[in-house]
Amino acid sequence: MWFRSLSKLGASLALALWLAPLAIAKQTNHDFALVDYCPAGFKFNEHSVCKLDSIYNTYKSPHNSGVGGLKAGLPELRDGFRPEVIDLGRYLFFDPILSSDGSLACSSCHDPELGFSDGKGRAVGIHGQILERSAPSLWNIGFFQRLLWDGSKASLEEQMLGPLYSELEMGNTPENLLKTLNDNATYRAMFAEAFHSGTGTSANTNADTIRLDMVYEALTAFESSLISLNSRFDFYAHGAHNALAPSELEGLNVFRSFVSRCGECHTPPLFTNQQLAIIGVPEPEDRPFDPGAGATSGIPEQRGGFRVPSLRNIARSAPYMHQGNFETLRETVGFYNKGRGHAVPEDESLLIHWHIWDPNLRDEELDRLVDFLHALTDEGFMPEIPMRVPSGLPPGRAIKAQALTVRTP
Ligand code: HEC
Numbered sequence: 001m002w003f004r005s006l007s008k009l010g011a012s013l014a015l016a017l018w019l020a021p022l023a024i025a026k027q028t029n030h031d032f033a034l035v036d037y038c039p040a041g042f043k044f045n046e047h048s049v050c051k052l053d054s055i056y057n058t059y060k061s062p063h064n065s066g067v068g069g070l071k072a073g074l075p076e077l078r079d080g081f082r083p084e085v086i087d088l089g090r091y092l093f094f095d096p097i098l099s100s101d102g103s104l105a106c107s108s109c110h111d112p113e114l115g116f117s118d119g120k121g122r123a124v125g126i127h128g129q130i131l132e133r134s135a136p137s138l139w140n141i142g143f144f145q146r147l148l149w150d151g152s153k154a155s156l157e158e159q160m161l162g163p164l165y166s167e168l169e170m171g172n173t174p175e176n177l178l179k180t181l182n183d184n185a186t187y188r189a190m191f192a193e194a195f196h197s198g199t200g201t202s203a204n205t206n207a208d209t210i211r212l213d214m215v216y217e218a219l220t221a222f223e224s225s226l227i228s229l230n231s232r233f234d235f236y237a238h239g240a241h242n243a244l245a246p247s248e249l250e251g252l253n254v255f256r257s258f259v260s261r262c263g264e265c266h267t268p269p270l271f272t273n274q275q276l277a278i279i280g281v282p283e284p285e286d287r288p289f290d291p292g293a294g295a296t297s298g299i300p301e302q303r304g305g306f307r308v309p310s311l312r313n314i315a316r317s318a319p320y321m322h323q324g325n326f327e328t329l330r331e332t333v334g335f336y337n338k339g340r341g342h343a344v345p346e347d348e349s350l351l352i353h354w355h356i357w358d359p360n361l362r363d364e365e366l367d368r369l370v371d372f373l374h375a376l377t378d379e380g381f382m383p384e385i386p387m388r389v390p391s392g393l394p395p396g397r398a399i400k401a402q403a404l405t406v407r408t409p
């Protein structure tokens with residue numbers, strides 16, 4: 001008996017010796033070596049996973065206390081991933097191999113250069129299909145407890161099944177996604193490296209097989225690494241009094257005031273309280289009324305409700321609201337000034353949030369609000385946009401809206 005297992009050991013040793021140089025070659029020869037250090041803003045904890053390192057973590061007050069309190073703490077972040085897993089997620093995010101025909105990556109609709117959105121009122125899916133809503137920014141998305149405009153998804157993993165497998169978005173199937181990834185030797189090596197699978201002396205040929213949960217985890221890890229918390233507003237909040245220009249400071253004061261009430265819903269530091277609110281934004285012309293949360297939660301009182309969006313990097317992600325209803329920030333803040341529920345269709349009786357009223361802000365105050373919103377821009381932790389991805393396909397980028405408009409002579 002021992003003789004047989006010895007010879008088995010010998011065989012697997014030989015196999016391991018034969019495989020070892022191959023494994024090294026795999027790791028060094030492809031250009032997709034995964035980094036072993038945490039992204040900017042994160043540091044290793046005692047378990048060698050990356051945790052957010054932010055001054056905000058020293059502020060204890062709950063994030064939803066008060067109107068625009070400066071030293072408010074952050075909600076919990078979905079962090080704690082190994083750097084290799086985060087970096088693998090970065091390649092997956094930009095790789096159109098995730099769509100059924102190789103035409104769309106996550107980054108085609110969530111383009112880092114457009115605030116991780118796409119510059120369009122309504123996103124464009126596979127075969128040019130126009131979706132119902134606009135692609136939101138993904139900055140700080142790892143802090144969110146409810147996802148999508150209508151707040152109907154509870155985790156990043158759950159949310160991504162939508163775009164991956166919807167016939168309107170990336171049109172893939174779990175089976176096809178797994179097959180294309182497993183057919184790619186570079187990805188197999190990268191997944192093995194990131195998840196410590198397929199290493200050692202195991203002769204099990206399935207050891208480096210990519211599983212769906214690994215794909216979802218890597219994408220989640222990358223998404224959760226998109227942190228923007230170092231804007232001029234933040235320096236001001238941490239005590240640098242000169243960080244905001246006078247016009248921006250005026251804007252902050254309007255934003256925090258009991259007249260405008262912006263800070264009640266767009267609560268610092270994330271500039272959202274993550275609640276659903278019914279504010280009655282008018283749909284773009286010829287578009288049917290969007291019932292928002294009312295359609296997905298099954299609660300009739302939530303008709304017309306949307307999750308309060310974060311305003312971080314808001315200057316980068318025009319147009320605004322759930323269908324790109326407004327082109328500019330000035331137009332967007334102007335909406336809040338025209339009387340409670342003024343934009344609701346006549347045949348709708350929505351339960352407009354009581355903070356949406358007629359604040360009667362002067363034009364200059366609206367201008368200062370816009371100035372302030374610009375002080376929320378910080379892309380200092382922008383991840384590196386890969387020039388090449390393991391599939392060999394061109395990395396996904398948003399097609400600029402101008403390129404789509406038909407020019408009339
Ligand atoms: C065809 C364009 C498109 C593609 C491709 C796409 N998305 Fe999106 N994404 C959207 C749109 C549109 C929404 C908003 C949908 C809604 O709320 O109804 C969205 C919403 C999200 C949200 C929720 C954001 C929030 O504020 O709650 C996350 C997270 C997200 N996408 C991640 C991804 C990931 C990861 C991928 C790749 C697997 C991906 N998306 C691919 C268009 C796209």
Ligand code: HEC
Nearest residue numbers: 260261262265277281306307308309320321322336353355
């Ligand atoms: C009652 C809660 C509430 C209050 C008060 C409020 N907002 Fe909003 N805000 C929302 C919701 C909900 C949305 C998304 C609505 C939609 O898409 O239909 C939104 C969207 C926005 C957007 C567009 C975000 C994007 O990603 O497109 C901006 C900018 C904005 N609000 C600024 C302000 C300002 C400035 C004020 C104060 C004048 C304010 N908000 C007051 C709830 C609120």
